[in-house]
Amino acid sequence: MNNLPETRSNVNSECGLCHYAFYLNTGRCTNYFCPNHEAEQHTRTLGQFIHVYAKPPLFHDRRWGNWRLDAERLCLVFEQDRWTYEVDIERINNSAQMLDWIYQVKQKGWASPTVLCDLLNSLHDLFNPQANLCSYGGDKKINATEFLKAKIAGTQVDDNDPVPISKVRFGFDVDLEDSPDKPPETLQ
Ligand SMILES: [Zn+2]
Numbered sequence: 001m002n003n004l005p006e007t008r009s010n011v012n013s014e015c016g017l018c019h020y021a022f023y024l025n026t027g028r029c030t031n032y033f034c035p036n037h038e039a040e041q042h043t044r045t046l047g048q049f050i051h052v053y054a055k056p057p058l059f060h061d062r063r064w065g066n067w068r069l070d071a072e073r074l075c076l077v078f079e080q081d082r083w084t085y086e087v088d089i090e091r092i093n094n095s096a097q098m099l100d101w102i103y104q105v106k107q108k109g110w111a112s113p114t115v116l117c118d119l120l121n122s123l124h125d126l127f128n129p130q131a132n133l134c135s136y137g138g139d140k141k142i143n144a145t146e147f148l149k150a151k152i153a154g155t156q157v158d159d160n161d162p163v164p165i166s167k168v169r170f171g172f173d174v175d176l177e178d179s180p181d182k183p184p185e186t187l188q
Contacts, residue, residue: 014062014063015029015030015031015034015036016036017029017034017035017036018031018033018034018036018065019063019064019065019066020034020063020064020065020121021056021062021063022056023052023053023054023055023056024054024055024056024057025051025052025054026052028052028053030055030056031064031065031121033117055125057152057154058071058125058126058151058152059071059152060072064118064119064121064122064125065114065115065117065118066078066079066080066115066118067115067118067119067122069122069126071152074088074089074090074144074145074148074149075087075088075089075090076089076119076122076123076126078105078110078115078119080110085105085108087101087105087119089126089144089148090144090145090148091144092123092127092133092144093141093142093143093144094133094139094140094141094142095129095133095134095139095140096139098123098127098129098133102116102119102120102123105119126148126151127142127147132147
């Protein structure tokens with residue numbers, strides 16, 4: 001690939017505005033609603049698109065707003081001022097258990113739309129639920145402890161993970177003006 005923009009390593013780094021992780025190879029924020037996301041407006045090749053939007057790995061202390069991944073204890077910790085609240089992600093072995101946590105948090109007085117959106121984004125990055133828990137309305141079951149340890153170690157690959165360039169099946173150009181904010185998986 002030629003002319004790949006903004007190549008850098010952003011492993012373990014985060015956006016100063018919203019505390020989301022950066023995409024793996026660029027200074028762009030993974031939070032679609034953040035000014036640092038800088039949605040693409042220009043035509044790029046599919047290879048360039050995948051490079052720019054290569055997703056960051058899961059790592060200890062990765063944040064989505066006020067939610068932080070504790071990769072050692074396997075929980076999502078919400079931190080605000082001097083108090084915390086925890087979602088035990090090891091207890092998410094099926095879609096009903098995930099739904100239970102979402103609506104448990106929704107009842108909290110501190111659960112603003114931003115807090116709920118950040119929680120959904122973190123659960124998406126952790127579990128990719130439509131691939132692993134609720135595909136086509138079915139109720140898949142996982143062993144959350146094993147699943148999360150494999151995801152964090154990088155040994156579990158699913159549709160939410162970056163696509164190795166060698167696996168790209170199509171060579172057409174992608175006009176991002178037609179799909180300004182679609183995540184990479186829509187183009188596979
Ligand atoms: Zn941001």
